[in-house]
Amino acid sequence: MKKDAALDALLLPWQQRLVSFAQGNTLFLRAREGAALQALRALEPLCVQPFKPWADALGRAGFEVLPEAPQAQDFAQVLVLPPRQREESRALLAAAFDACMAGGWVLVSVANDEGAKAIEGDFKKLAGGFDGQLGKYHCRVFWARRDDARLDAGLLQQWRMADAPREILQGQFASRPGVFAWNRVDAGSALLVAHLPQGMTGRAADLGAGWGFLADAMLQKNPGLHALDVFEADARALALAERNLRRYQQDIRLGFHWHDVTAGLPAAARYDWIISNPPFHDTGKAAQPGIGQAFIRAAADMLAAHGAFWLVANAHLPYEALLMERFASLRVVAATQGYKVIECRQVRR
Numbered sequence: 001m002k003k004d005a006a007l008d009a010l011l012l013p014w015q016q017r018l019v020s021f022a023q024g025n026t027l028f029l030r031a032r033e034g035a036a037l038q039a040l041r042a043l044e045p046l047c048v049q050p051f052k053p054w055a056d057a058l059g060r061a062g063f064e065v066l067p068e069a070p071q072a073q074d075f076a077q078v079l080v081l082p083p084r085q086r087e088e089s090r091a092l093l094a095a096a097f098d099a100c101m102a103g104g105w106v107l108v109s110v111a112n113d114e115g116a117k118a119i120e121g122d123f124k125k126l127a128g129g130f131d132g133q134l135g136k137y138h139c140r141v142f143w144a145r146r147d148d149a150r151l152d153a154g155l156l157q158q159w160r161m162a163d164a165p166r167e168i169l170q171g172q173f174a175s176r177p178g179v180f181a182w183n184r185v186d187a188g189s190a191l192l193v194a195h196l197p198q199g200m201t202g203r204a205a206d207l208g209a210g211w212g213f214l215a216d217a218m219l220q221k222n223p224g225l226h227a228l229d230v231f232e233a234d235a236r237a238l239a240l241a242e243r244n245l246r247r248y249q250q251d252i253r254l255g256f257h258w259h260d261v262t263a264g265l266p267a268a269a270r271y272d273w274i275i276s277n278p279p280f281h282d283t284g285k286a287a288q289p290g291i292g293q294a295f296i297r298a299a300a301d302m303l304a305a306h307g308a309f310w311l312v313a314n315a316h317l318p319y320e321a322l323l324m325e326r327f328a329s330l331r332v333v334a335a336t337q338g339y340k341v342i343e344c345r346q347v348r349r
Contacts, residue, residue: 004034005137006081010109011036013143018132019105022076027099029069029092030081033057045079046070050235052260067235067258069095077105084115086122087162088178093119093126094159100146107143116140126155165240173244175211179237180279185213188339189277192312193217195333195341202272203227205302207261207295210234212241214275219248225273229255231265262294270304277312289317300326300347309344 013019024044031037031047032054038061047065049055058065078096082089096106108123110116120140124130128150133142163177168184175182181189192214200222206215209230219228230245232238235258242256257266261278278295280288292313299309309327313319315338323330328346335341 004032004036006109006111006114006139007032007034008036009134009136009139009141010079010081010107011039012134012136012141013107013132015039018134019077019107019143021105025074025076026079027069027075027077027096028079029096029099030083031058031063031065031079032081033061033063037061037063046075052233052235052258053262056260056263069099073099074101075099075104076101077107080106080108082108082110082119083178085163085178086115086118088176089115089119090122090159091161091163093123094156094162097126097146097151097156098160102146102148104146105143106146107141109139109141112138112140126152126159128152165243173211173213173216173240175240176236179234179240180210182211186277187337188312188314189214191334191336191339192275192277192310192341196221196275196310198222200225200273202304203229203269204273204275205229205231205265205271205299207231207265207274207276207299208233208278209241210237210277212244214277215241215245218273218275219245219252223251225252227253227255229257229271231257231259231261233258233260261298262291265298265302268302270302270307272304272307273310274299274303274307275310280314280317289319292317292319293322296322296326299344303347305347307345307347309347310341311344312339312341314338315340 026043026045028045028047031049047058047063048069049065050067055065078100080096082092100106110119120142127144130142131144165174165176168175198221201224204225209215209232215230230241238258276295278292280292303309326348327344331343333341333343
């Protein structure tokens with residue numbers, strides 16, 4: 001099991017008896033599976049995790065997990081592993097205090113190199129101070145009781161909406177802070193769209209669709225498609241894709257799947273067309289080309305014999321050997337600005 005310093009540090013105040021937890025009344029926002037989490041099993045934590053691979057890991061470990069936080073406001077303790085993105089982390093802090101009962105604990109842990117100083121400052125402003133802080137494993141941990149006499153109600157109201165969906169790109173789409181390339185079109189996707197063919201018909205899929213830019217472009221260029229399945233691991237991004245593609249639902253069968261593509265695609269009819277701008281990070285900084293390679297395998301497994309797979313990737317990523325193993329025909333359609341677009345045909349089973 002991979003070391004998770006922020007998770008290990010998060011539980012130290014409880015393990016060192018600096019805070020006391022009530023039985024079976026625990027909410028864990030952005031929970032992650034790890035050895036340290038086993039100590040909380042007796043408290044039956046309700047875990048919230050929108051990233052499907054991590055949600056699946058929590059489920060396999062026997063924890064109850066949801067993609068978004070419930071509306072309940074009666075948790076005795078709320079644990080938080082906030083993301084680095086500032087607006088998203090502020091909204092998560094607000095959600096934590098909203099969910100916590102009066103006098104209950106809110107505990108937060110952040111790695112030093114993932115924005116700990118800024119998030120710690122935000123927490124202090126919102127909570128009206130700390131009841132405790134410590135540093136361990138290159139992380140900062142801080143906690144406070146929910147005390148409405150010192151809680152900044154105005155800031156709480158403001159930060160509830162800090163990562164709310166909003167219009168982007170002159171109102172063409174909706175997006176929100178925290179999803180990939182949330183307020184822009186990333187260069188790789190723009191390059192793929194510029195070279196996508198017209199005249200596609202049949203059944204298509206977008207693997208790792210984000211908030212829906214590639215899928216939208218595919219549908220605009222190819223009104224002859226009769227079905228499109230959108231696969232996305234981030235539940236927040238998937239909800240945006242569904243909103244952004246709503247305009248096509250009268251003309252095409254749309255499927256939206258909160259799904260970990262690296263685990264393969266659900267068994268169904270094969271696709272005539274698959275497009276993808278696969279991620280090469282999970283949620284951290286280190287490059288993980290194995291993610292994109294798993295996307296390639298998933299595409300090859302579910303592509304029809306006559307079908308085509310269109311892929312865009314950073315030029316340095318080592319995908320060609322696998323692509324040649326799984327496809328008999330490869331064509332580099334574009335290679336510019338550090339990206340490559342490859343058309344793959346004649347899938348090898």
